[in-house]
Amino acid sequence: MISTLIYRSRLGPSFEPSKLEELVCVSQSRNAALKISGILLFDGTHFLQVLEGPLESVNRLYDKINQDPRHDSVVELMRDYAPKRHFENLGMTLFDLRSDSPRTVLRSVIVAGALKFNLASDGRVYKFIKSFIRGSWRDQNLPQSEPASWCFVPDRSLVRASPGPLFVDQPCQFAIQPIVEPLRGQISSFEALIRSPGGGSPQDYFASIPAERIHEADLLSKEWAFALAKKIGIGSHKLSINLLPMSLVNIPGAVDILLDQITRNGLVPEQVIVEVTEDEVISGYDEFTTAIMQLRSAGIGLAIDDFGAGFAGLSLLTKFQPGELKIDRSIITDIHLHGPKQAILNAIVKCCAGLEISVVAEGVEKVEEWCWLEAAGIKHFQGYLFARPALNGVPAISWPVKVRR
Ligand SMILES: Cc1cc2nc3c(=O)[nH]c(=O)nc-3n(C[C@H](O)[C@H](O)[C@H](O)COP(=O)(O)O)c2cc1C
Secondary structure (H helix, E strand, O other): OEEEEEEEEEEOOOOOHHHHHHHHHHHHHHHHHOOOEEEEEEOOOEEEEEEEEOHHHHHHHHHHHHHOOOEEEEEEEEEEEEOOOOOOOEOOEEEEOOOOOHHHHHHHHHHHOOOHHHHOOOOHHHHHHHHHHHOHHHHHOOOOOOHHHEEEEEEOOOOEOOOOOOOOOOOOEEEEEEEEEHHHOEEEEEEEEEEOOOOOOHHHHHHOOOHHHHHHHHHHHHHHHHHHHHHHOOOOOOEEEEOOHHHHHHOOOHHHHHHHHHHHOOOOHHHEEEEEOOOOHHHOHHHHHHHHHHHHHOOOEEEEEEEOOOOOOHHHHHHOOOOEEEEOHHHHOOHHHEHHHHHHHHHHHHHHHHHOOEEEEOOOOOHHHHHHHHHOOOOEEOOOOOOOOEEOOEOOEEEEEEOOO
């Protein structure tokens, strides 16, 4: 089995392109010894490299290349497996786009793929090479700010902290995590995340409840989220809560119960956003649609949560379009390093722009992820980079500030 890996990277500031020949010369013999074949393309600012050979050798070499300070912004574009090589030349061949026209380079690449049919023009390897040579990959990759040009300054002005539950006989607790618009320095909403009585995860909380009472407990627990919001004084900020979709369907008068909880705690329906995930809805779309109509008629906002995790979420999006769509952390984590995640995210952003849906990136932890996502057009973020959830309180929020050089 031959493993194929393609990545793209950017020339590092400390690497002089005149040293490229030397790098290629050393790499050629190393690759040949590892039974690795492939090509390296350079257009003056960016590299595209195809590495192919035994899986272990390709992985080990890619790990090394990834750490190499002579280039940065390394993005993995493709991993695939094939019965034979696309390039028969063990070692590595350099194609320098600065010296030849795209057409000439493309022709020589095809010749370098010794057996032409190994580099089929409808195959992904050929298409990646072609889009790099033509420069069309740049259309999908807007310029982003340098992660190193930002520092994060904590703002503690809204911090509220409580050592324990705020009310007697509370069956669960809530932690508050802000969703922010970092470049405007604004809070989009506060999300109330359910915790077990001991402060454990939502899974801990729901595991302690008999299956037949899950939906009732889910709906009634929101009372404590609204009570917390009242106690800490969220003012006119929005509050996002999670609700199992079937809680709206299975509990008679669920929306009225929710509205009663909201008003009793001094909030208004327009400041509440109900976040739902698709997995449970699948069994009862019709009933769910009725509940959504009721919620929206009452003025409550809607969000699809964990979009892209498990069930794709696309099916739910065809049925109803919420005001907000939250992209699951599994797509967000290390997005700056991963071409397939980037392509999926760009498509989601485009789709939501067409439907006028706000997009929130969940689970943002690294400044590199945030810079990439901002460049892709996302404005709303949730994650440890900005604020960690605070049990029974409001956490400090770290706002990005441009470093002056
Ligand atoms: C754009 C680029 C492509 C590279 N390609 C290869 C390669 O194909 N094979 C190789 O051995 N090293 C390649 N290197 C160099 C490796 O990053 C690394 O320096 C080399 O494997 C030696 O690592 P070591 O001294 O830790 O063994 C490349 C470096 C850059 C910047």
